[in-house]
Amino acid sequence: MATVIHEDDRMIAVDKPAGQLVIPGRPSRLGVASGNAPGRAQSGTGVPGGDEPVNAELERTLGRKVFVVHRIDREASGLVVFAKDPETHRELSLLFERRMVKKTYLAAVLGWLDRDGAISHPIREFGSGRMGTGRGGRKALTRYRVMERLRRSSLLAIEPETGRRHQIRVHLYSRGHPILGDPLYGDPRPVGGVARLMLHAAGLAIPRPDGSVTALKCPPPPDFTAVVESLRVKAPG
Numbered sequence: 001m002a003t004v005i006h007e008d009d010r011m012i013a014v015d016k017p018a019g020q021l022v023i024p025g026r027p028s029r030l031g032v033a034s035g036n037a038p039g040r041a042q043s044g045t046g047v048p049g050g051d052e053p054v055n056a057e058l059e060r061t062l063g064r065k066v067f068v069v070h071r072i073d074r075e076a077s078g079l080v081v082f083a084k085d086p087e088t089h090r091e092l093s094l095l096f097e098r099r100m101v102k103k104t105y106l107a108a109v110l111g112w113l114d115r116d117g118a119i120s121h122p123i124r125e126f127g128s129g130r131m132g133t134g135r136g137g138r139k140a141l142t143r144y145r146v147m148e149r150l151r152r153s154s155l156l157a158i159e160p161e162t163g164r165r166h167q168i169r170v171h172l173y174s175r176g177h178p179i180l181g182d183p184l185y186g187d188p189r190p191v192g193g194v195a196r197l198m199l200h201a202a203g204l205a206i207p208r209p210d211g212s213v214t215a216l217k218c219p220p221p222p223d224f225t226a227v228v229e230s231l232r233v234k235a236p237g
Helices: 054-062 086-097 167-174 222-231
Strands: 003-007 011-016 077-083 102-110 117-119 123-127 130-133 142-150 153-160 199-207 213-217
Touching: 003 213, 011 054, 054 077, 077 086, 086 199, 102 142, 102 167, 102 222, 117 167, 123 167, 130 167, 142 167, 153 167
Parallel strands: 077 199
Antiparallel strands: 003 011, 011 077, 102 153, 102 199, 117 142, 123 130, 142 153, 199 213
């Protein structure tokens, strides 16, 4: 179940567990819900494929309609924001569309990166819901910062400036550093044999009409931190 991180009279932000859909998925050409790994639910999450999506869970517990503002991948965990009324939904959706919301993710990827950087390859759909980089794609920009070198992997802080489908996953895969646990991008899959996708939406900074900023933070869950800890190289002695 999703955990409420912030609530006011206009919006509600939750911490979504890995494996739970934000809204009901659309059938894809493979006959599975859009956002799922083909043919199966995300393993190791305790959230079976048919479980209640976050929007339905919130509407049931709050006893009112909520409006989805943005989404994160089913396999990812972390912050998702919903509006409580149509006007707020329009305002928040425009902020995300105009790239005025600062988004921060954590990701553990295969291999070592030498320095901070940015990836700007255009992204397009190649079929069956799978995305990739290539000509004719939509502009996309992902900035990343190396936080820690792990065993045969790296922990990154990521700030996507655009919001293309699977953007972070596709961009890192295109650089030869797929996200650990990814069931769709990388080989063999899941990448590194990790049970969950190591991608977590950790922060949002949302401008408000009065000029202030609503800063939301969401620490990674135990199943994320346990993988990171297992990959840390212990100092001798």
